[in-house]
Amino acid sequence: METQLFEIDRELAQCPEIPPLQVVSNAGYHSGFAPTLDAARWIQLDLGNEYAIDSVVIVPACINGAGAYGFPGKFRVETSRDVLMSESELLLETTVEEPSSILPHCINAGGVRARYVRFTALSLVPQPRMTSRFIFCLGEILVFSGGRDVALQAAVLAPNSVETLPTWSPKHVVDGSHGLGIPSSPLDSGSNGWHSQIFRAQNSECWVQVDLGGVHTLDEIRLIPAHPRDYPDRAGFGFPLRFKIEVSLTPTFSEPALVFDGANVDFANPGETQVAFPCPRSPIRYLRVTAQKLWERSGDFVFALGELEAFEGRQNIARNAVVTASDSTTSSAWRPSFLVDGIGGAGMLQDDAAWLHGLSRRRLLLEKREELIRIQKQEIKNSQERSGRMAQGFVVLAVGSIALLFLRGRITRAREIEVVRQQISRDLHDDVGSNLCSIRLMAEMSCSEKSLRPAEDVLSEIRTLAEKSTESLRDMVWLLKERGQPGVETLVEKMRGVAGALLVGMEWNFTIKIIPAEAVAPISFHRDILFVFREALHNIVKHSGASSVEIQFSWNPSGVEMCVVDRGCGFDPKNSLAGDGIENMRYRTGHLNGTLLIDSRVGEGTRLVFKMPKP
Structure with missing residues (x-):
């Protein structure tokens, strides 16, 4: 065991150091509140196209630089070509409670082709200072394909989420910013970046421009905020409140293409985190950042950046490019060429994917080291007690x-x-x-x-x-x-997906009463319940003309109950012949030794109640 610990320590020395946690205004994604630990909560990304996915990286949320916040104890990550995830590829499912850590989780995808990525929390965490509300939070989800994060600014589907700007929003989970800060390795000394002249008016306009040296098709532009050593408490030094980013084939920008327009709303200072912008895939040679509302220094106003990166695939083609500007301040630490010298965030910039994978490896090694030490102590104790x-x-x-x-x-x-x-x-x-x-x-x-x-x-x-x-x-x-005795939570999650797919254009609510974490059922039970549920929704869509649907599912000591209520046209059960749909539901319910109750009146909607014993 001592040899194992030595090898772990040797490998830890090769991993990136744990970065200082950053205070970020856009912390990430926050789920809706749940009454139980095992309530179903998930978030899904639409990458826009199918990609051969190399890995998925999950970064925990961080509040005020105080460590991981709301990260679920158990979770599942899967990919699919289908938005309903009916045919998904499981990448990872944790079966034991994960120790709390701000370091990322890197999940190997092995090149699987997919368009959708879903993260499902299998065990929520209590909301701080609350005993009856449970949540889960994420800082960032990155999906790497060919070394590039193809999830940047992706569409996000989060049925149960909290949006309290600027801190929490589903879109923050794909904005390229997180509490781990800028991927860099520390340097004892280095450049600060580029600095404009000093202005007296905040609305003064100035720009900085990069010549990429040839025509390229960019995927992403990154702005790295400056953090000069003579202003140690002012991360995000000189980052403009309002600005725009343009690209062009000509240095005069006679026919520019707009990448980002922040002229109308103040941009939150990113501090010690990078800001990433996806690029239109069109031929360009020049890119320009124009500040339209400057950062206040000390009674005056400036525009400054630590580094500018432009990626074609995973290659930063802006490195050592020619930089021009409307005006500049030049010193030993500030020069136009320092904007593209590879130094930012008080260190040498690193490849995003490699840096995050290294931090994920550090987390695994630290967990393994802690476990070995725990085992070592336990073995010493056990050796004194065994006979x-x-x-x-x-x-x-x-x-x-x-x-x-x-x-x-x-x-x-x-x-x-x-x-x-x-x-x-x-x-x-x-x-x-x-x-x-x-x-x-x-x-x-x-x-x-x-x-x-x-x-x-x-x-x-x-x-x-x-x-x-x-x-x-x-x-x-x-x-x-499904295998063995699947959890009832898996069935409920599938039912939510079916409801979302069928009840398009309707308001619907799915209420779940307390389901114990240990609740499981045979596959045959899942099969009949799912088919009954789908048939009930089919009838609503086809016949009811309803605008809203209420669904309740409960798992009580006395049995299982499912109630589906629509506010549609209704019908008279006594004067209507039972169609194949109702007969099929009665047959499936009877197969589970249960009953189907139908309460419907013309013009008042329909209420279906399925009751059956627990399997």
């Missing part, structure tokens, strides 16, 4: 018992999975097979000269059957991916 062979025999017996129980459990689960697979096979034959047969018959009849139905009606019905078959197949694929 040789008796203890060894007990350990062997315990391991054998656990192995036997594990084997028996696997056999039981295998039998259950086989039963569900047979059920799914029957569903494929009865449901999907029937739909495909109907599609074929309608197509043949439509092609016939004797067809009496308009082609538009036939095509509409074929489309409806195809969509229903696709939904059934997705549910079956999801069920096949």
